[in-house]
Amino acid sequence: MSARVGQANLRAPGTAAVVFAIAHATFREAARDRVLYLLLAFALAVIGAARFVALLTVGSEVKIVKDLGLAAVSICGALVAVLVGVSLVYKEIERRTVLTLLAQPVRRWQFMLGKYAGLLAVLLLNVIAMASVLAAVVAWKGESPWPLLPAVGLVAVELAIVTSFALLFSSFANPILAAVGTLTVYVAGHLSWSFELLRSRVPAGPARTAARLAHVLLPNLDRLDIKAEAVHGIPLPEGYACAAALYGIGYALVVFLLACLVFERRDFA
Amino acid sequence: MRAPGRRLGVLLALLGLVASGSGLWTLRALEPARRAADALLYLPNGTYLELLSVGQAPLLADLIYIWAIQYYSDYGREDRFRYVKHVFRDVIAELDPHYVDAYGLGALILTVEARDLEGGLELLDKGFARNPDRWILPYLAAWECSRAGQLERAVRYFQAAAGVPGAPSLVRRMRAGMTARAGDVREALRLWRELRDDPASDDLTRAIASRQARDLQVRLDAAELEAAVRDYERRTGRPPARLEDLVRVGILRSLPVDPDGRPYVYDRRSGKVTSAAARLLGGA
Amino acid sequence: MNRPGESPTMATPVSDPPVLLLEGVRKAFRGHLGLGRAVAVDGLSLEVHRGEVFGLLGPNGAGKTTTLKLALGLLRPDRGRVRLFGLPPTEPASRARTGFLPEQPYFYDYLTARELLDFYGRLRGLGRAERQREVGRLLERVGLAGREGLPLRKLSKGTLQRVGIAQALLADPDLVILDEPMSGLDPIGRREVRDLILSLRREGRTVFFSSHILQDAEMLCDRVAILDRGRAVQVGRLAELVGRSVHWFEVTVVGANPEGLPAESVAVSGEETLFRVTGVEELSRLLAAARAGGGQVVSVWPRRQTLEDLFLEKLGREKAGRGTS
Numbered sequence: 001m002s003a004r005v006g007q008a009n010l011r012a013p014g015t016a017a018v019v020f021a022i023a024h025a026t027f028r029e030a031a032r033d034r035v036l037y038l039l040l041a042f043a044l045a046v047i048g049a050a051r052f053v054a055l056l057t058v059g060s061e062v063k064i065v066k067d068l069g070l071a072a073v074s075i076c077g078a079l080v081a082v083l084v085g086v087s088l089v090y091k092e093i094e095r096r097t098v099l100t101l102l103a104q105p106v107r108r109w110q111f112m113l114g115k116y117a118g119l120l121a122v123l124l125l126n127v128i129a130m131a132s133v134l135a136a137v138v139a140w141k142g143e144s145p146w147p148l149l150p151a152v153g154l155v156a157v158e159l160a161i162v163t164s165f166a167l168l169f170s171s172f173a174n175p176i177l178a179a180v181g182t183l184t185v186y187v188a189g190h191l192s193w194s195f196e197l198l199r200s201r202v203p204a205g206p207a208r209t210a211a212r213l214a215h216v217l218l219p220n221l222d223r224l225d226i227k228a229e230a231v232h233g234i235p236l237p238e239g240y241a242c243a244a245a246l247y248g249i250g251y252a253l254v255v256f257l258l259a260c261l262v263f264e265r266r267d268f269a
Numbered sequence: 270m271r272a273p274g275r276r277l278g279v280l281l282a283l284l285g286l287v288a289s290g291s292g293l294w295t296l297r298a299l300e301p302a303r304r305a306a307d308a309l310l311y312l313p314n315g316t317y318l319e320l321l322s323v324g325q326a327p328l329l330a331d332l333i334y335i336w337a338i339q340y341y342s343d344y345g346r347e348d349r350f351r352y353v354k355h356v357f358r359d360v361i362a363e364l365d366p367h368y369v370d371a372y373g374l375g376a377l378i379l380t381v382e383a384r385d386l387e388g389g390l391e392l393l394d395k396g397f398a399r400n401p402d403r404w405i406l407p408y409l410a411a412w413e414c415s416r417a418g419q420l421e422r423a424v425r426y427f428q429a430a431a432g433v434p435g436a437p438s439l440v441r442r443m444r445a446g447m448t449a450r451a452g453d454v455r456e457a458l459r460l461w462r463e464l465r466d467d468p469a470s471d472d473l474t475r476a477i478a479s480r481q482a483r484d485l486q487v488r489l490d491a492a493e494l495e496a497a498v499r500d501y502e503r504r505t506g507r508p509p510a511r512l513e514d515l516v517r518v519g520i521l522r523s524l525p526v527d528p529d530g531r532p533y534v535y536d537r538r539s540g541k542v543t544s545a546a547a548r549l550l551g552g553a
Numbered sequence: 554m555n556r557p558g559e560s561p562t563m564a565t566p567v568s569d570p571p572v573l574l575l576e577g578v579r580k581a582f583r584g585h586l587g588l589g590r591a592v593a594v595d596g597l598s599l600e601v602h603r604g605e606v607f608g609l610l611g612p613n614g615a616g617k618t619t620t621l622k623l624a625l626g627l628l629r630p631d632r633g634r635v636r637l638f639g640l641p642p643t644e645p646a647s648r649a650r651t652g653f654l655p656e657q658p659y660f661y662d663y664l665t666a667r668e669l670l671d672f673y674g675r676l677r678g679l680g681r682a683e684r685q686r687e688v689g690r691l692l693e694r695v696g697l698a699g700r701e702g703l704p705l706r707k708l709s710k711g712t713l714q715r716v717g718i719a720q721a722l723l724a725d726p727d728l729v730i731l732d733e734p735m736s737g738l739d740p741i742g743r744r745e746v747r748d749l750i751l752s753l754r755r756e757g758r759t760v761f762f763s764s765h766i767l768q769d770a771e772m773l774c775d776r777v778a779i780l781d782r783g784r785a786v787q788v789g790r791l792a793e794l795v796g797r798s799v800h801w802f803e804v805t806v807v808g809a810n811p812e813g814l815p816a817e818s819v820a821v822s823g824e825e826t827l828f829r830v831t832g833v834e835e836l837s838r839l840l841a842a843a844r845a846g847g848g849q850v851v852s853v854w855p856r857r858q859t860l861e862d863l864f865l866e867k868l869g870r871e872k873a874g875r876g877t878s
């Protein structure tokens with residue numbers, strides 16, 4: 001080891017290894033979070049109980065099972081994304097583990113990417129678990145669960161957006177503020193059509209510009225919601241699901257980069 | 270970040286923007302094909318929404334109210350009135366039973382825009398039943414009836430409005446006036462006299478009431494006299510030469526005098542009776 | 554890892570480029586809601602050379618931790634230049650040969666010591682086999698062998714510090730940066746950390762550490778910088794800064810009449826009288842006189858110059874009166 005003699009061997013480890021290590025650690029941490037299991041258990045219980053709720057109705061049993069199941073997947077997924085996501089970065093800063101971590105030869109964006117990837121993996125597994133149970137119940141009722149797949153896929157895309165916001169807020173705000181911010185985006189995103197309505201109502205000027213801006217800048221989460229079509233088997237326009245996925249993934253990417261930018265400039269006092 | 274890192278970041282950001290932009294553009298192009306117009310069908314009944322509103326029912330009512338105004342003022346929608354009753358009667362009114370403006374506006378949309386008088390009145394009735402201290406609700410209902418030409422119904426609503434303690438004298442004047450327009454002159458006269466003699470009436474009301482009472486008195490007397498004239502003509506084959514003839518043959522017991530205490534003036538050729546004042550002023 | 558054939562490099566060739574360089578660095582923090590600014594480090598210039606143990610000394614709030622964080626790129630300087638192995642510290646490569654122990658380190662408490670070290674080893678780009686070897690070696694070195702399977706939340710503060718040290722020594726760093734490595738430790742722990750720093754120096758590594766305790770520095774450092782309110786009031790070889798001479802002696806005598814003794818009594822408590830004498834001659838005269846007077850010398854305490862003394866001296870803050878008692 002002649003390391004101490006020259007400086008030629010100053011070399012940072014590869015991005016893939018670093019990101020994977022952080023993602024893995026994040027996954028492991030999130031997987032030990034009790035909130036996750038609570039919500040997962042709740043969602044599975046809802047999906048399971050949907051069968052019994054369906055007993056109360058006349059006809060359309062499977063529809064109710066599907067509706068409740070998809071709702072459970074999307075709501076529980078969003079709650080996990082918010083509750084686990086907002087503390088991801090903040091906890092590292094607050095508990096000062098970020099000091100030892102960023103003193104390693106790690107770039108800050110690699111850290112963020114690892115965090116994001118780790119939580120996304122948790123969420124994806126979550127969604128897959130819930131969707132599998134739902135599919136099993138639907139199949140057991142004698143219907144094909146496959147038409148639900150695009151809706152579940154877009155729920156996953158939606159969760160990627162919500163998580164990116166959680167990460168963004170969590171990189172500069174405490175978990176409560178970050179949770180409020182993320183939930184606000186979630187709700188406003190689902191009401192994004194109202195900003196378009198507002199835009200056509202208010203007189204031209206700053207107010208209209210603001211409404212237009214809000215409509216364009218907020219994630220149009222309602223456009224990613226194709227649950228009703230999936231349940232009723234209504235065909236979507238050609239290319240709709242693909243366009244929605246493209247929109248969602250691109251949007252999440254931009255928000256993630258923004259989070260990296262914020263984190264890059266942070267001081268860890 | 271080093272220069273290559275920054276370049277990569279900018280590149281990725283551009284990629285993300287392009288992807289989301291083109292995705293959104295495509296979605297917007299496809300949207301009309303997807304969204305059915307009956308978004309309102311899925312607005313649940315207010316009783317259930319209240320449960321979901323976690324204690325913020327009035328606020329939720331406000332939001333839906335504001336949103337409904339936007340929705341119903343969008344003239345591009347052909348079928349937008351399909352659920353107006355549902356929105357106002359079942360949702361907003363259930364969320365906030367005391368939302369008086371919402372009853373009024375809902376009724377206005379129903380009667381004027383959707384041409385559903387019964388629906389509008391039903392909404393106002395519901396509002397008045399829950400807010401018996403708000404005279405404005407039956408008052409609005411009365412106007413809707415009057416606009417539709419249903420004067421008796423209008424009178425009943427004005428009556429209800431006038432019965433609310435604290436209703437302004439305007440309401441009582443409207444009631445009396447509408448009663449007259451609906452044809453019940455005797456009742457209208459009684460109402461105007463009541464207003465005129467009510468010590469609580471203000472000067473303006475009293476002035477209007479006494480003038481109206483006068484006019485109605487004249488109208489009543491003139492109608493009675495003209496009826497007697499026609500009766501006389503039927504019996505004798507010709508009109509009376511003077512009004513005193515009516516008393517003479519026993520059709521009337523006595524001749525009324527006009528509010529100024531002067532005898533009524535009779536025009537033999539037309540069979541019309543007018544008050545002396547009206548004649549002097551050149552009126553009918 | 555043993556370093557066969559490597560001899561301790563005690564001397565520092567001046568011509569070598571510094572391992573760590575700070576040039577006119579300034580860092581201020583914004584107050585709450587962005588109001589007001591507190592200058593933590595103000596125009597600080599330092600060079601840490603290869604193979605030396607450099608102590609960053611100063612009272613609490615002097616800017617020591619800020620300086621260390623600036624050196625590691627955890628904070629960005631408002632002004633000035635920081636170079637770690639010739640690179641800006643924001644470059645991960647500059648940190649590839651640097652280990653860092655934060656003050657009172659916190660770790661993911663759901664991990665075990667082995668898992669934690671394995672994680673950091675991955676961040677340092679070590680392969681699986683390398684990690685296993687390195688982690689085992691370090692657990693042994695910091696005396697954690699046998700406890701590596703416990704979750705970190707079950708470990709005491711001192712044991713956590715050992716985990717922190719092990720972490721800082723991962724992947725054979727050339728420079729080890731330690732923030733208050735001895736604070737909060739019991740005497741045995743402090744001794745161990747001292748020995749560790751000395752052995753790091755023997756291995757030829759550069760050590761840059763902060764402390765507010767001069768005794769630590771006296772035993773360990775080749776050079777020190779004394780910080781006060783963000784400025785380096787003194788940088789240099791320790792021996793040149795703090796005289797090792799004794800300022801005065803404090804002597805406690807029992808059973809002798811203080812009046813007859815050739816020294817000024819400072820305090821009397823019961824039988825005991827406390828004297829203060831300067832110089833060895835005066836001391837021996839006092840001791841002789843005390844014995845002659847039938848008294849008994851209970852204690853003789855040589856009072857050396859401390860960091861505090863140096864500080865008060867440097868800053869001309871004598872009048873607080875704390876320096877003399």
